[in-house]
Amino acid sequence: MSVRMEDIAKILGVSKSTVSRALNNNPLVNENTKKKVLTVAKRLNFRKNYLARSLITKRTNTIGIVLPNILSSYTHEIVYGVETVANKKGYALILCVSSDDPKKEEKEIHLLREKQVDGMIIFFIGESKHCDCIWELKQDKIPFVLIDRYLKNIYSDFVVTDNIAGAYMAVKHLIKLGHKRIGFIIEPEGSTSILDRIEGYKKALNEFGIKVEKELIKTSPIRREANGYRTMKEFLLMKNPPTAVFAVNDEIAIGALEAIEEQGLKVPEDIALVGYDNLRVSHLLKVPLTTVAQPIQEMGSRAAEILIEKIEKNGITKPQRIFLKPKLIIRESCGGGKNISKRVKKVRLLINT
Amino acid sequence: MSVRMEDIAKILGVSKSTVSRALNNNPLVNENTKKKVLTVAKRLNFRKNYLARSLITKRTNTIGIVLPNILSSYTHEIVYGVETVANKKGYALILCVSSDDPKKEEKEIHLLREKQVDGMIIFFIGESKHCDCIWELKQDKIPFVLIDRYLKNIYSDFVVTDNIAGAYMAVKHLIKLGHKRIGFIIEPEGSTSILDRIEGYKKALNEFGIKVEKELIKTSPIRREANGYRTMKEFLLMKNPPTAVFAVNDEIAIGALEAIEEQGLKVPEDIALVGYDNLRVSHLLKVPLTTVAQPIQEMGSRAAEILIEKIEKNGITKPQRIFLKPKLIIRESCGGGKNISKRVKKVRLLINT
């Protein structure tokens, strides 16, 4: 069907080895024959078959990325970072989506192995106790880099942001503005990214002598846009609601914002709000959101760089464990922080009517 | 290095043919031997090498997608639509980005061919006169589906939205609100998606007896976020500025919105604004944007469905040319449309001071 090197060889009366060498710029070929080969190749519109090539070279120049979803702008930016570097270095990218399902995730990882990718970047959402497929990668010396969250029980490369520091900054900011009752909306996952943010939250409170109260840490059900809505409502229905809320990500914060406004309250006048992620939407909201920005793109690009280096050095590099620094972006959703006590009264009043 | 079928064969004292059959669920194998093979395969953590398999089956179960960029939420949603279907049908997805560069685009298409993808989805940005690589795909019977924009001189499958209808709806909406001077900000491309929108714009004006004025159609330089900003400023500096502006996409509209507000004017009170695309951001803006929604995800998923059907029917299907219907989403950026003439005066006043 398609043109093979052998076809070119026959036309020119040479062997396919020579054709192969000519097309691979091997100096062992005579300049003249090389030219002839290239001419015929062009004329026949020859395309090399990388399957055959890779089969023998053991290189596909392809990396895989496994993500829990692809709709959030978070994963989106990761892909961007990864793609940019992969492309620059001459690697193709296979995109795999696990749909937040650990079993699917495992399948995707296996699939990538079967496709013989040179390495993979994994946003691993499986439980840290059930990560056999990651172990197998390590055992079989297949280069991989974890991203966004790491596994405490596996010594491997990863690129994450310093979530402890990020949450700490956010909460400290609220405390400095005078807040003492700071709600925290989290998600029902055991990932290091959330665990670390909880740790940062507690660290800030402790540092300023504020007691950590369980009722102020609420779990929002599913990962979805505007899912902070319901949880925020719960906060607003408390007898003694928080004067500030820290959302574990911006999507939750957006939901929370809606809930607050629907209740007839205002941000930041009545309740201060901090998010996490600095989505591209966040500064466009009715109340521009104060949030913790993660260098998401950079996370992707660093992961890709590390992975590719590992591939090209044949995995001899020792694991790199990168914690990128997040940054607090102060906008309008926390206000100036005066008269916290007065506000509290107003909020209670509004809610009890 | 890695475990091969032959290794399993040797352990069990059978031939590799038998192992292959067992692992492929071929009924020709004895149930018992199949079990043995599966057991050993599991024990050795065997992974099939798809390169070898594909080399002979001529199927990679992989499709490629070529996009001009990956940062816009537009292409993002396309990817989502494509990925969902590809995944469901058991195809992996290779992501290629042309970075708005026709030469790079050509390279990516060649790369996909070399990787022997079963087919590809192409958001083609090259000029319609220089689309040799698309011709070659057709000639060589490699399944492909164009997306977002089609090529007038190539009879092929494509999935686009009806841009004539979309623009027509938007402009008609403005006309019905009383606008007669309607500015149009376009982009400097010759793609069918923009040409068709221009056609829709003109069609609406013609239908209501409004003359098309060249000075009211302005081209915004580069494709980037908020790039409508400068062009909108130009409109505002005209002696007789438009009372409404139709932006060829929401990103331009967002830029335009900024420019208008910076000039001390208000949307929709002073100037009406319509976008195109219905980005996820657009309803979150300070002034929720009236816009034309395209079923972007659907475009991706339809393209994937058509492509895969084509692949699995060995390309015997005849080209499908799909025009999906867009939808006008009316929000707040056009207002109620009363007292257009008064507004005009106010705008002129503000600008000349």
Place this chain on the structure above:
DNA sequence: TTATATAATGATATCGGTTGCATATTAATT
């Protein structure tokens, strides 16, 4: 019992390249 159908397996070519080694040709050295 022999012939025939059925089920299970193996040997081997193949897919389209790459690569090591042998060989042929020409040029350089002594």
Place this chain on the structure above:
DNA sequence: AATTAATATGCAACCGATATCATTATATAA
């Protein structure tokens, strides 16, 4: 002229699977 080196090329094995065809073992029919 003989020896050695350098340059080009071909042959054949190989990568790891699949697929065709031949073969063997077993079951069924005549």
